[in-house]
Amino acid sequence: MTETTETHPVFSVRNLWKVFGPKADRIPENKEYAGLDAAELRARTGCTAAVRDVTFDVRKGEVFVVMGLSGSGKSTLVRCLTRLIEPTAGTLLMDGEDVRAMDKTRLRELRRHRVSMVFQNFGLLPHRSVIDNVAYGLEIQGRSREERRAVAAEMVEKVGLEGLGERRPGQLSGGQQQRVGLARALAVDPEVMLFDEPFSALDPLIRRDMQEEVIRLHREEGRTMVFITHDLSEALRLGDRIALMRDGEIVQLGTPEQIVANPADDYVRDFVRDVPRDQVISVRRAMRPAEPADATASGAELPPKALVSEAIETVARTGEPVRVVADGELIGVVGHAELLAVVAGLDEEVPAEAGQDGPEDREVATV
Numbered sequence: 001m002t003e004t005t006e007t008h009p010v011f012s013v014r015n016l017w018k019v020f021g022p023k024a025d026r027i028p029e030n031k032e033y034a035g036l037d038a039a040e041l042r043a044r045t046g047c048t049a050a051v052r053d054v055t056f057d058v059r060k061g062e063v064f065v066v067m068g069l070s071g072s073g074k075s076t077l078v079r080c081l082t083r084l085i086e087p088t089a090g091t092l093l094m095d096g097e098d099v100r101a102m103d104k105t106r107l108r109e110l111r112r113h114r115v116s117m118v119f120q121n122f123g124l125l126p127h128r129s130v131i132d133n134v135a136y137g138l139e140i141q142g143r144s145r146e147e148r149r150a151v152a153a154e155m156v157e158k159v160g161l162e163g164l165g166e167r168r169p170g171q172l173s174g175g176q177q178q179r180v181g182l183a184r185a186l187a188v189d190p191e192v193m194l195f196d197e198p199f200s201a202l203d204p205l206i207r208r209d210m211q212e213e214v215i216r217l218h219r220e221e222g223r224t225m226v227f228i229t230h231d232l233s234e235a236l237r238l239g240d241r242i243a244l245m246r247d248g249e250i251v252q253l254g255t256p257e258q259i260v261a262n263p264a265d266d267y268v269r270d271f272v273r274d275v276p277r278d279q280v281i282s283v284r285r286a287m288r289p290a291e292p293a294d295a296t297a298s299g300a301e302l303p304p305k306a307l308v309s310e311a312i313e314t315v316a317r318t319g320e321p322v323r324v325v326a327d328g329e330l331i332g333v334v335g336h337a338e339l340l341a342v343v344a345g346l347d348e349e350v351p352a353e354a355g356q357d358g359p360e361d362r363e364v365a366t367v
């Protein structure tokens with residue numbers, strides 16, 4: 001995963017709503033309706049608030065995962081980003097430009113050149129070859145046949161389908177078809193790639209391969225990605241940050257570590273209950289601060305971002321606490337007690353209201 005920095009956001013979303021149903025516009029501005037839960041709102045107004053007052057940024061170069069159970073609003077939210085679904089209310093900027101104010105031409109350009117999408121059902125054209133499917137977006141852009149085929153051939157190779165360019169999609173396995181989808185999205189060299197549950201139809205091993213593929217492509221190119229999934233392990237594996245949705249709202253937004261170590265409420269806590277904590281939580285969070293006496297102690301060293309699982313192995317092997325060292329300086333120590341506390345889930349911090357939670361530790365959905 002990439003280190004994300006505080007550069008300008010690619011997408012900047014503020015108080016976004018999407019309401020389906022009669023006279024949807026009245027819902028966001030009406031305080032009484034806006035406060036109702038999904039069932040009450042439907043009963044009183046016939047409307048569904050699929051996205052409800054959502055605020056977040058997608059940072060340049062990050063993998064931003066939108067996670068939630070079926071019906072929580074993930075697809076609707078992500079389709080709002082390019083106005084495949086028209087938002088009902090709120091502000092939506094891409095690179096500082098107001099997407100809701102774009103005319104048809106500008107919007108078409110956004111969808112053809114700047115943002116591309118990978119779907120669960122692949123969305124391939126069955127009568128075209130792999131190469132021509134991959135070249136499709138370039139064709140729509142009006143690029144020459146020669147150029148299209150050259151770029152497509154390069155992309156086919158990039159996603160590991162060399163030699164299969166002349167086949168039809170029906171002659172490929174599910175995983176290979178999704179690689180075609182991936183190559184097609186990459187071919188237009190978009191600023192952002194949106195993935196709508198792209199791997200959920202694939203069997204677990206192929207799915208794992210495809211996740212590795214996305215991680216590899218992301219590492220190589222650093223492209224901004226927004227990835228929808230209902231699968232927590234996929235979210236944890238891929239996400240630099242995860243927005244966890246429930247009933248159209250973002251209930252928590254943070255790094256995998258923040259969400260697992262510091263769930264915002266009981267719903268999130270329940271969601272992450274079975275996550276192997278030692279594989280998500282870093283020694284920075286687990287360690288106790290270094291004391292003067294530690295300066296002369298021996299022990300193996302690990303960087304702060306090393307995972308607790310790694311520290312457990314090191315402590316087991318050496319029989320000594322691990323020294324956590326950043327830029328040559330000893331900043332903390334992890335031994336049996338700290339590691340067991342993580343594994344047993346006893347390391348959760350006191351909620352922010354009690355004044356113990358650092359601002360960088362808990363990132364809430366509202367800014």
Ligand SMILES: Nc1ncnc2c1ncn2[C@@H]1O[C@H](COP(=O)(O)OP(=O)(O)OP(=O)(O)O)[C@@H](O)[C@H]1O
Pocket residue numbers: 020021048049050068069070071072073074075076077230
């Ligand atoms: N066109 C529509 N008209 C009315 N309601 C809709 C429409 N599209 C979606 N909804 C409702 O909005 C809510 C959110 O749906 P959405 O498809 O965004 O959820 P999701 O989290 O992507 O679900 P899944 O994982 O099943 O795809 C659901 O209650 C759904 O029934």
